[in-house]
Amino acid sequence: QQQVKQSPQSLIVQKGGIPIINCAYENTAFDYFPWYQQFPGKGPALLIAIRPDVSEKKEGRFTISFNKSAKQFSLHIMDSQPGDSATYFCAASIGGATNKLIFGTGTLLAVQP
Amino acid sequence: KAGVTQTPRYLIKTRGQQVTLSCSPISGHRSVSWYQQTPGQGLQFLFEYFSETQRNKGNFPGRFSGRQFSNSRSEMNVSTLELGDSALYLCASSPVLGYEQYFGPGTRLTVT
Numbered sequence: 001q002q003q004v005k006q007s008p009q010s011l012i013v014q015k016g017g018i019p020i021i022n023c024a025y026e027n028t029a030f031d032y033f034p035w036y037q038q039f040p041g042k043g044p045a046l047l048i049a050i051r052p053d054v055s056e057k058k059e060g061r062f063t064i065s066f067n068k069s070a071k072q073f074s075l076h077i078m079d080s081q082p083g084d085s086a087t088y089f090c091a092a093s094i095g096g097a098t099n100k101l102i103f104g105t106g107t108l109l110a111v112q113p
Numbered sequence: 114k115a116g117v118t119q120t121p122r123y124l125i126k127t128r129g130q131q132v133t134l135s136c137s138p139i140s141g142h143r144s145v146s147w148y149q150q151t152p153g154q155g156l157q158f159l160f161e162y163f164s165e166t167q168r169n170k171g172n173f174p175g176r177f178s179g180r181q182f183s184n185s186r187s188e189m190n191v192s193t194l195e196l197g198d199s200a201l202y203l204c205a206s207s208p209v210l211g212y213e214q215y216f217g218p219g220t221r222l223t224v225t
Contacts, residue, residue: 036215043203043216045116089156095211099146100169103156104179 002027004092006104013080014112021075021107023090028071030092035064035075038054038087047088048075051095080111115140117206117217125223131192134220138185138206145187146214147179150201159202162187163210191222199224 005024013019023033031052042081050057050064050073057064061078077084090104118137126132138145146161158171162181179189185206191198201221205214 032211036216041218043218046213046215049213089116091156093211097210098169098216099144099205099207099210099212100158100159100171101146101148101156101214102158103148 002102004090004102004104006090006107008107010108010110012112015081017058017111018107019077019080019084019111021088021090021109022072023092023104024070024072025073025092025102026071027043027092027094029094032093032095032100033066033073034091035062035071036089036091036103038089038106043109044089077109080109082111082113085109085111116217119202119204119206119217119220121220123221123223125225126194127225128194128196130194131190132194132222133188133190134202134204134222136187136189136204136206136217137186139215142206142208142215143158143185144187144207144208144212144214145181146205147187148203148205148216149173150203150219151199156203157211159189161210168210176214192212194224196224198222 034049035047038044048059063076066073091101144163147159160170181187201219203219205216207214
C-alpha cells in the first residue's frame with residue numbers, strides 16, 4: 001500500500017513532443033504528490049507538486065494531471081527540449097506530520113534534437 | 114538563498130568501517146530528511162528530523178543513525194559498513210513538516 005508505481009521506465013521523444021509519465025498509488029492517505037527531475041551526478045530538483053483538491057496544475061511547460069478516483073497522476077512536459085533529458089521521479093506523502101516521501105522507480109527521458 | 118549542502122561529496126570506505134555524512138539545510142529550514150538512492154532499490158527514505166527530534170524512520174537496520182543539531186544541521190552515521198551500503202545519500206530540507214522539500218547534491222559513498 002506504500003508503493004507508488006511509475007511508468008514508463010524510459011521514454012524517447014522528439015524535440016517539441018509532449019512526453020507523459022504516469023504514476024499510480026494505493027494509499028488513499030497520500031495527500032501530497034511532487035515530481036522531481038534529476039540530472040546525472042545531481043540531487044533531485046523539485047519541479048511541481050499537487051494536492052488532491054485540484055485536478056490539474058501548470059508551472060511553465062510542466063503540467064500535473066491528477067485523478068483522485070483512479071488514484072493516478074501524471075506529468076506532461078509541453079514543447080520538450082533536449083535540456084529536459086533527465087530522470088523524472090514521482091512521489092507521494094502523507095502531509096502534515098511527516099515529510100517522508102515514497103518515490104516511484106523513475107523514468108529516464110531522452111528528448112532528441 | 115544558498116541551497117542544501119552536503120559534505121563530503123564523495124567518500125570511499127572499506128567494509129567494517131563507519132562513516133559520518135553531513136547536511137546543512139537551506140537557511141530557515143527546520144526539517145531535514147535523508148534518503149538512500151541505489152540503482153536497484155531507487156530512492157528510499159531513511160529518516161527525518163524536525164527541531165532536533167527524529168520524527169520518522171525508514172526500514173533500515175540500526176547501523177544507520179542520525180541526529181539534528183540546534184542550528185538544524187544534520188548528520189547521519191553508518192556503522193559496520195557493508196558493500197550494499199554503496200549508494201548516493203541525499204539530504205532534503207523543508208521549512209516545516211508537510212511542506213516542499215529541496216534536495217542537496219548528495220554524498221556518493223563507495224564501500225570496497
